[in-house]
Amino acid sequence: MRQFTQKAFSAVVALALASSLTACDKEDEATKSTATTSEAETTSKEANTEAASAEADKIVIKHAYGESEFKPAPDRPVAVRNAVDALLALGIKPVAFVGLESELKQPWRKELLKDVEFIPYDDAALEKVLAYKPNLVIGDQWVVGQEFYDMVSPYAPVVAPKNKARGEGNDWHYRNEVLGKIYGKEAEAKKVESDYKEMIEKAKADLPNLEGKTVLSADFIADGTVNVVVDPDDPSYYLFRDLGMTVPQAVKDDLLPQTDYGRVSISYEQIHYLDADLLILGATGMSAEEAYAKLDEVPGLKELPTFQKGHVLLDEAGANNQAMSKPTALNREWLLNYVRPYLEKIGR
Incomplete structure (x- = not known):
């Protein structure tokens, strides 16, 4: 029978421990590998969940x-x-x-x-x-x-x-x-x-006669012309269109075909085109005083029926350039109140 000396015993124990440690290491590695895989899978799932959640939270507007x-x-x-x-x-x-x-x-x-x-x-x-x-x-x-x-x-x-x-x-x-x-x-x-x-x-209920009435927006320009908004579907007319109004037929027939962007410059000799049930008249490149002077300077302007009836709104507040031409959710009510006294004249 083989005898184990202390040295031999120590060697055997060392070998056994080494084998045991090796086995343990392998088990640990396997365990770690399994744990790492599990953690990776968990992390991946969490990442996918977060990504899906983030994707769901995104609001895409085309x-x-x-x-x-x-x-x-x-x-x-x-x-x-x-x-x-x-x-x-x-x-x-x-x-x-x-x-x-x-x-x-x-x-x-x-x-x-x-x-x-x-x-x-x-x-x-x-x-x-x-x-x-x-x-x-x-x-x-x-x-x-x-x-x-x-x-x-x-x-x-x-x-x-x-x-x-x-x-x-x-x-x-x-x-x-x-x-x-x-x-x-x-x-x-x-x-x-x-x-x-x-x-x-x-x-519309308060002013039932607005349906079919005409409206026109125009600006005196410093160069001696008048800029007229001729397109009935121009943003300047959204409020009036919703009330049942439109631009005069002569403007649609004669001036609208001349433009692709809804506005036409006319000379003072063509001032008859400004006759509408409601004329909103502003000025660009001149003071209010100069604009008022134009009312007397332009031949035939004050003889138009719209002037004779008092249906001309002189746009001192700049509504033509702001609330009218740039419609927003906030300025609709303001604009309606601003033009209401003139709508009352033609809509009752």
Whole structure:
């Protein structure tokens, strides 16, 4: 029988321990491998769940220039020019407003913007906007063209026009709907729409004879011409169109075919085209005093039936350039109240 010396015993024990440790190491490695695999699978599942959740949280809005992805209820919106009203109408204050001084002071929004940072709309605006780290930028179809979108979209998602066409689909109704989705305020957005429809229906009930009446918006220009909005579907006429009004037939027949963008400049010799049931007359490039002087200078103007009946609204408040030509969710009621005394004359 083989005898085990202490040295031999120690060697056997060492060998056994080594074998045991090797086996344990293998088991540990197997265990670790299993644990690592399990952890990896768990991490992968969690990552997939988080990714799926993040993907589900994304709100994708398709538009004329592609699509934009927004996180729900962005907390750092920046509004450019008149599109700010779309945010304000839903009770959302932007971190900054980019616009003109005159836009900042418009009566339907000035109180709502008094605590909002103002950025002048100029060549330095983009750099200033990015300093606010916006996670939503919104502008209307007059501002957000391809160039604007290409400049801003690499830094922040943009609420861009639905299509590249002028007018329908790019109006305040579209911006109201999109913001309702992004901010989870669909109910509030629907109320904005229903309030507007209710306002229109009430006005039509109060003024039943507005249906079929004519309206015309025109500006005296400093160069001696008159700029006339001739397209009945121009945004300037949205409110009046909803009330059942349109532009005079002679304007549709003679002037509308001359333009692709809804406006025509006429000479003082063509002043007869300004005869409408309601004429909203403004001025560009001249003072109010100079504009009033034009009323006496232009031959035949005051002889028009619309002047004789007192149906001329002299646009001292600038509604023609703001509330009329740039319709928003906030300025519809203001505009209706502004023109209401004249609508009363022709609509009862």
